[in-house]
Amino acid sequence: MLKHLSLVLILFGSLGLPLTWGQSAPEDDLSFVPSPYLLLDRGLQFRVTKSINSMYDFDFETAERDFQVLSYQYPNHPLPDFLMALGYWWRIEVDVTNKKYDDLFLGYIDRANEKAEKMFEEDETNKEAAFFLAAGYGFQGRLLSERKSWTRAAWAGRTALKYMELSRGEEEFNPELLLGDALFNYFSVWIPENYPLLRPVMALFPKGDKELGIEQLENVASNAFYTRIEAMYFLFRLYASEEKKPYEALRISEYLHSKFPNNPYFHRSYARHLYTVGRWSESLEESQEILDRIESGKTGYESNSGRYAAFFIAQYFERVGNQEEAKRYYLKTLSYGEESESQESGYYLHSMVQLGQIAMKENQNALAKEYFKKVKKYAKRKHPAHQAARNFIKKNKL
Structure with missing residues (x-):
């Protein structure tokens, strides 16, 4: 049973919500309303869009130079460290068996989590802090499950799930948080269908809905700002394998390769x-x-x-x-x-x-x-x- 536990942990890890700028806000909309959350700062979104896209296109030198500037501007905020971790995650994603970047990734994630925890301790209603903690511990659990570090992965997964629940309830974040709901709806049904031994474990969680999960992923892929590309990543993988819709998988992977032509993961997925x-x-x-x-x-x-x-x-x-x-x-x-x-x-x-x-x-x-x-x-x-x-x-x- 332990060898299948990683499926549950990866599910929980995926509930961490990575910040991916796949689209920019309308350039003629200058009526910004100041937000108490850095993630919702429209001016910052304009500034980092190019940097995030550089990261997805595997131009890490450009992306990380910009992320370092952010770290000077916002030294106590988890965003810069989280973005650095995300860059190393994509280096890992190309070949998850390669442990070369593990320590760097986990180091940046740990620093992001520490800063987010301080924010949360100061204000337990801070949805942004909970958002980063759900994402940080989620990614941490995902990698640790790949490395078969079961105890640490399980703890990180449970922690991510706790903060995901706490991050709900902020209307502005809803399109981004929907990614977590979508993945939970899909995999909470898929796991017991394919791994009967895990049914007792999954019975402890709310009942999901695979069709709704796919609909929600499509919604995020079309409408979200931060999590759009990540939703596309999960969609083309599900369409290619579980949903048996190869032309839908091709549609999405073709778009991703055209937008990020130097991303080797998207490139080989398109070829496949x-x-x-x-x-x-x-x-x-x-x-x-x-x-x-x-x-x-x-x-x-x-x-x-x-x-x-x-x-x-x-x-x-x-x-x-x-x-x-x-x-x-x-x-x-x-x-x-x-x-x-x-x-x-x-x-x-x-x-x-x-x-x-x-x-x-x-x-x-x-x-x-x-x-x-x-x-x-x-x-x-x-x-x-x-x-x-x-x-x-x-x-x-x-």
Whole structure:
């Protein structure tokens, strides 16, 4: 059961509300009403929009230079440290197995939480302080659950949930807070449906509604200011997997890639969704660009993205009957997979199955057997690749 607990913790972690400026306010609206909350300061929103967009486009140097200026202007406010943490979170998001940025991320989150806690201690009705604490502890729990630090992750998740409840009730924040409600509505139903052992745990929480959760995510993606991009991120992932709506996933990932063309996560997601809907030539083009960017050392482009891209290219060549090029890119998929220690991933396993089949066609039975044995080594018994490997070994008496 412990191995599935991360699903609950990630759910609670996702209730932390990241601040993402995906759109700017109307430039001709100069009738600002002063707000007691820095997050709702329209002048600040204008100033930081470009910085946040730079962060999402993986121009961290520009973004963090601006965030440092904010830290001088607002030394006691959690916003600057939180934005710095968010930048490191996106570095982690590209490859969550890479622990290189963990300490930096957690350091900034801790400082943001400390400042928000001081604000909350001074005024327990401060919705902005509760907002930051929900977000900070939420992200903290999300990373700790990825690292299987169960006790710390559970504590952070519970704390995030507490502050999310306390941050409600401020009408100005409603579009942003709706993201937390949306994710809870969806996953509080999805988790017990897919993991029956967790039903007693989820029974302790209010009943959700998956359809309402999707509607709320669409609402946030269309209307929110701070959380718009984050809502899109969750939407395209849900549409691609759980909701089985690949064209909706493609619509959103295409927008995100066009808006943030240097974000490797959005780039590989766009290539993947093109592949899924059968737009092979376009997927080939985007995938080749990903590999070119890895070779040139472009920020954020690394072996995990390479594993995706090489696999899509291999599949393209296999479909057009170019076995030699298909083999070359399946081998690249293995190389990138081993570099990122992703031997249990579907693309890695499927590439080995395909290479085994190609070896059979080339009358290299010993090599084919080695590929199939590796599949059995890395894949769980119920995995389709494991079954395919067993069948090939049995059928061909390897």
